[in-house]
Amino acid sequence: MKKTLKTIALSLALGIAAVGAASAEPVKVGFAAEPYPPFTSPDASGNWEGWEVEFQKAICAEAKLDCVITPVAWDGIIPALTSKKIDMIIGSMTITEDRLKTIDFSDKYYNTPTGVIGAKGVELKPTPEGLAGKAIGVQVSTVHQVYATKHFAPAGAEVKEYQTQDEANQDLAAGRLDAVQADTIALDAFLQSDQGKECCDYKGDVAQDVAVLGPGVGIGIRKGEDELKGKLNAAIKAIRANGTYDTFSKKYFDFNIYGE
CATH class of the missing domain: 3.40.190.10 (Periplasmic binding protein-like II)
Incomplete structure (x- = not known):
């Protein structure tokens, strides 16, 4: 009887442990x-x-x-x-x-810093004055969208929003944008690609805004x-x-x- 009770107790303990593991x-x-x-x-x-x-x-x-x-x-x-x-x-x-x-x-x-890229051979400064009248692409729901809307749009830039960073890069390469803003590392990855090397170059870091860029x-x-x-x-x-x-x-x- 004692052996049976011990067996039952052990089975219960193992069962509880198994349930706990399964529920994790x-x-x-x-x-x-x-x-x-x-x-x-x-x-x-x-x-x-x-x-x-x-x-x-x-x-x-x-x-x-x-x-x-x-x-x-x-x-x-x-x-x-x-x-x-x-x-x-x-x-x-x-x-x-x-x-x-x-x-x-x-x-x-x-x-890492935030920067702007644009077409090769085109002088473009990553400032409100430098982007006035230009179309700049940003990924939607990012700090770059917020930054461009806050700093560049009031000076006359057209801020175009994209679901992905790649879509913005592709429109820049195709000439449908004047500039793209993003994290410098993400931009550098595009500039190192065959397409990026051919079409575009880095225009510089944007001015810091900790309230937006964090x-x-x-x-x-x-x-x-x-x-x-x-x-x-x-x-x-x-x-x-x-x-x-x-x-x-x-x-x-x-x-x-x-x-x-």
């Missing part, structure tokens, strides 16, 4: 579904690769999180987070005061998830301290992407 759902890591090299892009087999993919793998390993990559349309990525379709955003999302009204962020994990890029999470935020901040600090961050960053950049 993976953490869904969202980022834009379109290519954004060198941060995220699908390879020939459809698997996602890039600097930010390596970053999220390092973060999840350090924080001991079971993460699953979950591409989402960029203009719906914050609603996807707040409605729990994804659990965090690792997709080059800048920390801004406006976004902080809806979601929370980890500490920054990189920070202090850097962070991991987006839902408000109130302080435990997750703590794990992510500790993981960011750890991979920078133990050399992991620098190791995979050197595969993509020859400068300090983390910034000052």
Whole structure:
């Protein structure tokens, strides 16, 4: 009888453990579904690769999180987070005061300048005066859209919005735009392509506006998830301290992407 009771107790314990393990759902890591090299892009087999993919793998390993990559349309990525379709955003999302009204962020994990590119041989300054009367392309729902609308549109620039960065780049190459504004690294990736080398060059950094461009890029999470935020901040600090961050960053950049 004692043996039977012990067997039953052991079976119950194992059953409870199995239920607990089964109920532990993976953490869904969202980022834009379109290519954004060198941060995220699908390879020939459809698997996602890039600097930010390596970053999220390092973060999840350090924080001991079971993460699953979950591409989402960029203009719906914050609603996807707040409605729990994804659990965090690792997709080059800048920390801004406006976004902080809806979601929370980890500490920054990189920070690079914002710049403007245009057609080769055309003098173009990335200033309100320099872009007056010009058509400038930006990706919708980004800080670049906000910046261009705030600084360039009032001076007479036509701000054209695109669902993806690639669409804006393609219209610039086709002569349907005078300029494109984006993160300098994303712009450099286009300028290094065969098409970019032929059509366009870098016109310069835009003037800083911390209120719009923010202090850097962070991991987006839902408000109130302080435990997750703590794990992510500790993981960011750890991979920078133990050399992991620098190791995979050197595969993509020859400068300090983390910034000052």
